[in-house]
Amino acid sequence: MKVFNVLPLALVALLAGCSATSDQSSPKQSSLNDTLPKLTLQSVLPAPTSNEHCNAQMDSDILFGLGFQLYEDQEWDSAKSCLELAAPKHPRAFCYLSIIAGQDESKSAEQRSTDAFNYMAYSATQNDWCAEYGLYQVYQYGGDGVKADPALASRWLERSSLHGYPEAQKELISQYEAQGNLAAAYAWTKILAKADDTTATDALKAKMSAAQIAEGDKLFNELGTQVTSKKAMFAEAREEDVGRYSAEIYKDxxxxxxxxxxxxxxxxxxxxxxxxxxxxxxxxxxxxxxxxxxxxxxxxxxxxxxxxxxxxxxxxxxxxxxxxxxxxxxxxxxxxxxxx
Structure with missing residues (x-):
């Protein structure tokens, strides 16, 4: 099947997209959530306001699609209103809200950082792979008023990878290779690779012992039951495409x-x-x-x-x-x- 991407390959900011993958949190995920502020939907979202483009009576997927279009057009205030209306049902909206918050010159630098981080943090507690990757970057390099914490960053990177985000998986593989953990790098490379492409795994295997390969295959099998599948990620992206197409048609x-x-x-x-x-x-x-x-x-x-x-x-x-x-x-x- 042909794929026509709606989103750019990377957003011009920390985040590259959000989408809830599960309403359930494992104990490991819950403990990672405990490192974040205790936030609720009501605490991060004000009472949304309507504008000339969006109102609360509109379908949520169209609200998201319109918010995305306005974001791309850099109509920040209108985009923010539409995305706030869409966010309760479309967690990806928090990614754009975080970026918009970081650019809001009507607020102090401290408040901008707080708002941007809180959008990200709330979304991450909902198992959003985009926000998890955003938190990896924040803790890896420091930002949004947060000090760098590479150990915590690595945990968020792994969680984003488990929730299926390919960019997180690529970075995780790179880190494992740099650390000399070839078994883990091999397992994640097999997760990331297309079914008929063994180029990357073959290159790694050439550097590995038989014991390392066996360890990597074991880890791959374990990860197979934990990682969000490519099929699920594809279906998720197509669901969002429906909203974007609908919004464009609704408008024009x-x-x-x-x-x-x-x-x-x-x-x-x-x-x-x-x-x-x-x-x-x-x-x-x-x-x-x-x-x-x-x-x-x-x-x-x-x-x-x-x-x-x-x-x-x-x-x-x-x-x-x-x-x-x-x-x-x-x-x-x-x-x-x-x-x-």
Whole structure:
């Protein structure tokens, strides 16, 4: 399956994304949580306020998607309001709230650091791999009013790795290699690697004894029952894509969702997204967005319509000279003229 990333590969800040992986905490996780301030959702989030883009009556995934768009556009105040409204159901929002808080020049440097850290800390207690990685960086290097603590940093790095974050796993492997713990580096390399790619593990094995390889294989098997799977991480990312596509369509093509309930809208976007990703002519996020919008317009006129079978529309989708908006506008002309 093709994958079209919505997020940049790395945020221009400590965090690279948040998402809750579990509501359950192991004793080891609980003890690590005890190193953080005792925070509640109510203590880190004020009473959210509406703005021209967002209000409390909107679906939470659309609120998150709009908040993300506004964040990318550096409309900090509006982004903050939307993300605060979305955060109770979308923990990834805390990542952006932390970054925004660190840039809030209306507050003192001390208050900015406190707010940024608290967003991160609360999110980490909810098993968010992004915030856990953010805490690793804070404790590794010091920041947000926190002194460096490499030992504590390593614990947060391991926890982010266990919750499936590839960047954390890469850093953990690098640290184990630097420490000479080749068995652990080997186990985590096998976790990180694609199923059919043994390049990295083969390189490590060349440096290891038979006993180290056996130890690494044993640890790999143990980790296999603990680490969030790539499949789960992929599904998690696609769920967030639904919100981002929905938000963009809600803002620019609101008629697309005419007549749909919140559940129907969510299901339509999700199903259409997966269909579009697997089509031979979809090469980008813009193509997926175009398919979702235009296919819905076609179905409003003809319920069994599928624009993937319409050569006129496919030709528009394949035209690299057209922008996303131009593709959609011209495809809608086709729909309005020929779909009855």
């Amino acid at each position: 093509y609101p008629d697309t969702f005419k007549g749909l309930s919140s559940t129907e809208r969510y299901d339509y976007v999700k199903q259409s997204m997966y269909k579009a990703i697997d089509l031979p002519f979809t090469k980008s996020r813009g193509h997926v967005l175009s398919y979702i919008v235009v296919n819905r317009a076609a179905q409003l006129k003809k319920p069994d319509a599928n624009i993937a079978n319409d050569k006129r529309i496919v030709a528009l989708m394949e035209d690299d000279e057209l922008s996303v908006n131009e593709t959609i506008e011209q495809a809608l002309v086709v729909v309005n003229k020929y779909y009855k």
